[in-house]
Every structure is written in structure tokens, then in C-alpha cells.
Amino acid sequence: MTYGAHARQGASGAEPGRSRPGGRTARTREAVRQATLEELAQHGFDGLTVEGVASRAGVHRATVHRRWRNAAGLAADALDLASDEPWPVPDTGEVRGDLRELTTMVAAHFNDPRDGAVSRGIVAAAVRDAETARALHGFLAGRHRQAAPVVERAVERGELPEGTDAEEVVRTAIAPLYYRLFISGEPVDEGTAVRAADAALAAARAGAFV
Amino acid sequence: MTYGAHARQGASGAEPGRSRPGGRTARTREAVRQATLEELAQHGFDGLTVEGVASRAGVHRATVHRRWRNAAGLAADALDLASDEPWPVPDTGEVRGDLRELTTMVAAHFNDPRDGAVSRGIVAAAVRDAETARALHGFLAGRHRQAAPVVERAVERGELPEGTDAEEVVRTAIAPLYYRLFISGEPVDEGTAVRAADAALAAARAGAFV
Numbered sequence: 001m002t003y004g005a006h007a008r009q010g011a012s013g014a015e016p017g018r019s020r021p022g023g024r025t026a027r028t029r030e031a032v033r034q035a036t037l038e039e040l041a042q043h044g045f046d047g048l049t050v051e052g053v054a055s056r057a058g059v060h061r062a063t064v065h066r067r068w069r070n071a072a073g074l075a076a077d078a079l080d081l082a083s084d085e086p087w088p089v090p091d092t093g094e095v096r097g098d099l100r101e102l103t104t105m106v107a108a109h110f111n112d113p114r115d116g117a118v119s120r121g122i123v124a125a126a127v128r129d130a131e132t133a134r135a136l137h138g139f140l141a142g143r144h145r146q147a148a149p150v151v152e153r154a155v156e157r158g159e160l161p162e163g164t165d166a167e168e169v170v171r172t173a174i175a176p177l178y179y180r181l182f183i184s185g186e187p188v189d190e191g192t193a194v195r196a197a198d199a200a201l202a203a204a205r206a207g208a209f210v
Numbered sequence: 211m212t213y214g215a216h217a218r219q220g221a222s223g224a225e226p227g228r229s230r231p232g233g234r235t236a237r238t239r240e241a242v243r244q245a246t247l248e249e250l251a252q253h254g255f256d257g258l259t260v261e262g263v264a265s266r267a268g269v270h271r272a273t274v275h276r277r278w279r280n281a282a283g284l285a286a287d288a289l290d291l292a293s294d295e296p297w298p299v300p301d302t303g304e305v306r307g308d309l310r311e312l313t314t315m316v317a318a319h320f321n322d323p324r325d326g327a328v329s330r331g332i333v334a335a336a337v338r339d340a341e342t343a344r345a346l347h348g349f350l351a352g353r354h355r356q357a358a359p360v361v362e363r364a365v366e367r368g369e370l371p372e373g374t375d376a377e378e379v380v381r382t383a384i385a386p387l388y389y390r391l392f393i394s395g396e397p398v399d400e401g402t403a404v405r406a407a408d409a410a411l412a413a414a415r416a417g418a419f420v
Contacts (some may be wrong), residue, residue, distance in 0.1 A: 055328035087371045124337045137395035179385035185347035206412035
């Protein structure tokens with residue numbers, strides 16, 4: 001699972017031997033989620049349909065329609081499931097490495113052909129659909145909280161000022177990547193990621209987030 | 211004209227007595243642009259139609275259809291026209307005031323009921339339509355260039371290090387606002403704007419953009 005807007009297929013909750021509450025219902029939900037991600041990767045949100053997901057997941061179309069209603073419901077539920085998953089927060093021992101790892105992970109995620117297509121599809125869906133937007137906002141609020149220890153540990157180590165707003169440092173580090181990807185349409189590479197991390201760190205050191 | 215994604219109606223190129231090349235053709239284009247902005251403000255990109263714009267602009271539907279083709283063509287041309295307009299770059303005499311004015315202007319623009327609705331409509335359109343995206347990217351590239359003197363003057367005054375990438379400071383200052391508005395769905399107010407400007411400035415002072 002990366003910082004991006006969905007879970008990687010291999011990192012999903014379907015590890016062998018892992019017992020999930022709900023049994024068959026949970027397996028159906030997971031199958032529908034995986035099919036939703038695949039359909040998003042291949043066709044984007046405009047091509048995401050109850051029919052396509054049902055067929056790919058091997059689930060009755062009526063079942064998908066009854067529980068997820070439409071493309072927005074499918075995208076929102078895939079995000080809700082991804083929010084519940086554990087996510088490996090960077091822990092290199094110093095804040096510069098952690099923040100660079102965080103932003104580099106976001107850049108790599110969006111530059112990955114499959115993962116990037118899925119997450120671009122979800123952001124595009126959220127811009128025009130309120131239910132997907134609610135799910136994306138909840139997902140990202142969770143990611144901000146999960147990444148906050150990167151900054152909190154730095155404060156404990158004395159690398160950053162007491163009272164630094166950890167989530168605001170995280171937002172500031174990743175915002176330039178999203179701005180380029182979804183607003184200004186400029187390229188995002190590892191250099192962009194490193195510069196964004198270093199800029200957020202310099203601002204945090206100067207006390208801009210206290 | 212603000213840093214946001216379109217021209218205010220009152221600040222358009224149609225000032226009395228201003229002669230524009232093209233005469234009747236230019237007037238038609240301007241009327242269609244204003245009608246496009248009004249339709250976007252009221253109905254969003256999903257409600258933007260050749261019929262609605264033609265009717266509001268008092269221009270034959272066939273003319274609008276022939277010259278602008280569809281909603282994407284209308285939105286893209288409105289942006290292209292906005293790109294040509296002069297824009298008052300902040301000049302308070304010191305870089306902190308200039309950057310704060312810049313980000314506060316962006317926040318106020320998106321919080322304005324009409325202007326905000328238009329620009330949200332354009333960004334939403336750009337996320338799903340390649341022609342609108344191309345126009346938005348061109349518009350913002352122009353705005354980055356136009357705002358760069360805020361940083362370049364600061365370098366000349368010795369407020370920022372020699373060799374600071376002016377456009378990157380501008381992107382970094384405004385990115386957190388766009389991230390909140392279009393990605394994480396968090397509120398943007400004057401405090402957000404001031405903090406984003408101050409963070410970009412602190413990073414620039416520390417040499418993060420050299």
C-alpha cells in the first residue's frame with residue numbers, strides 16, 4: 001500500500017491464512033474491490049460500470065448493483081477498504097530521509113502505469129462525484145494521520161521545533177506533487193519529490209508550522 | 211483578473227473605448243467567453259452546452275457549434291482569452307507581503323461564490339478533458355511566469371539567495387491551497403493562505419529552491 005489513492009493488488013487484505021470478519025461477504029467485497037481497481041486502471045472512471053466489475057469479479061450483476069449501486073459507489077468502497085489497510089510509514093532514523101521517502105513513494109505511485117492509472121481515475125472521479133470525493137477525503141485524512149509520526153518523531157529527536165503541526169508538514173511535502181499532477185499538468189519525477197520534501201523540511205525547521 | 215483560472219467579468223477585455231483587433235469577430239468571441247463563464251458558474255462543466263452558451267451570448271447556435279465545437283472547446287477558449295489579459299502582480303516592497311498577497315488572492319478567488327464556481331468547473335473539466343487540460347496548463351504556466359517577479363525582485367533586494375528558482379517558489383506557495391481544494395477536500399481560508407506563503411518563503415530563504 002502506498003500513499004497513493006488505492007491499495008496495490010498484492011498488498012490487499014486477501015493474504016492467505018488471514019481471517020477476515022464476514023467470510024463470504026468479505027471475500028465478495030474484496031473481489032469487487034479488486035475488479036473495480038482493474039477496471040479503473042484499464043478504462044478510467046468513465047469506463048467503470050457495474051456490469052464490467054460484476055463480470056470481472058465473477059459476482060452477479062444484481063448483487064453488485066444492489067450493494068454498490070453505481071460506479072461512484074464502487075470507487076468509494078474501494079477507497080474505504082484501502083483506508084483500513086496497514087501502510088508502512090517511512091522510518092529511516094532522520095526526518096529528511098523519511099520525508100523524501102514519503103514524497104518519492106507518491107511520485108513513483110503516480111508514475112506506475114497501473115497504480116497511477118487507478119489513482120488518477122479515482123481523483124478524476126472525486127472531482128465530479130460527491131460520494132467518491134467523500135471517500136477520497138476520508139482516505140487522505142487517514143494517510144495524513146498515519147504519516148504524522150515521521151514529523152512527531154523528528155520533534156522528539158529535536159530535529160524540528162516543539163509544537164510543529166505534523167500533518168501540515170505532510171500536506172506541504174506532498175502538495176507540490178499533486179499540484180503538478182492534477183492542476184498544472186507538469187511532470188513529476190524523483191527530483192520533484194526530493195525538492196518538495198526538502199522544502200517542507202526547511203520550512204518546518206524555520207518554525208513555519210508551529 | 212486573479213490568479214484563479216479565469217477572468218472576472220468586470221476585468222475582461224471589453225472595456226469601453228478599447229479597440230480590439232477583429233472587431234465584430236472579437237466581440238462575438240468575448241460574448242461567448244462571458245456566457246461560458248456564467249454557464250460554468252451556474253451549472254458547472256456538466257451543464258455547459260453549446261445551446262446554453264449560444265442563447266446567453268445572443269449568438270447563433272450554429273456559429274458557436276462551428277467555432278467552438280463543444281463544451282470543452284468553449285472552456286478552453288475562455289482560458290486562452292484569460293491568459294492574454296494583464297494581471298496585477300503583487301508589489302508590496304517585500305517578499306513576505308507579496309507572497310501572502312498572492313496566496314490570499316487565490317484563496318479569496320476560490321471562496322468567491324461566482325469566481326470559485328467557475329474555476330472549480332474549469333479544473334473539474336480539465337481533469338477529464340484533454341483540450342481543457344491543455345488550456346488550463348497553458349494558463350497556469352503563464353501565471354507562474356507572471357508571478358515570478360515577486361521572487362526575482364526579492365533576490366535583487368537580497369531577501370532571497372541568488373539562483374532561487376522563482377517559479378518553483380510560486381508553485382510551492384500555492385500548491386497547498388490547490389491540494390486542499392481539489393484533492394484532500396479540506397477548507398482553505400486566509401490562515402491557510404498566509405501559512406502556505408510563509409512556508410514557501412522560509413524554504414526559499416533556506417535555499418531549498420536554488
